[in-house]
Amino acid sequence: MPRKILIVEDEPVSAKVLQRMLMDAGYQDVVIASEAREALKLLLMDQFDLLLVDWVMPGCSGVELIRRIRSGVKYRHTPIVMVTGQNEPEHVREAIDAGINGYLIKPPEQQRLFDVLHKCGL
Numbered sequence: 001m002p003r004k005i006l007i008v009e010d011e012p013v014s015a016k017v018l019q020r021m022l023m024d025a026g027y028q029d030v031v032i033a034s035e036a037r038e039a040l041k042l043l044l045m046d047q048f049d050l051l052l053v054d055w056v057m058p059g060c061s062g063v064e065l066i067r068r069i070r071s072g073v074k075y076r077h078t079p080i081v082m083v084t085g086q087n088e089p090e091h092v093r094e095a096i097d098a099g100i101n102g103y104l105i106k107p108p109e110q111q112r113l114f115d116v117l118h119k120c121g122l
Helices: 012-024 036-045 062-071 089-098 110-119
Strands: 004-008 029-033 050-053 080-084 102-105
Touching: 004 012, 004 036, 012 029, 012 110, 029 036, 036 062, 050 062, 062 080, 062 089, 080 089, 089 102, 102 110
Parallel strands: 004 029, 004 050, 050 080, 080 102
Antiparallel strands: none
């Protein structure tokens, strides 16, 4: 299961909970970025197999980050899952339009997270 996952989450506790769930399931290469600018730098320097992105972050929203990522070639087909407290239908639609592969409401249940990862091919 050698997959590299990037969590983009500005709330440290939420980021660590996601990281722990993934590592407990055998994903050992799980990196955390606390904001979009840091995530973009990491995405340029490395290759990730999955991105888990929060919606509300300082500087740049998760949806805007996803649009930027999808506009390039490198991560055009990489699975991106939005993990957020935003659960209104218009938010889900906006995230889908930006290019997500899955949408989870915080805090995600472990089984639901793994179901979405399985759907993404991980």
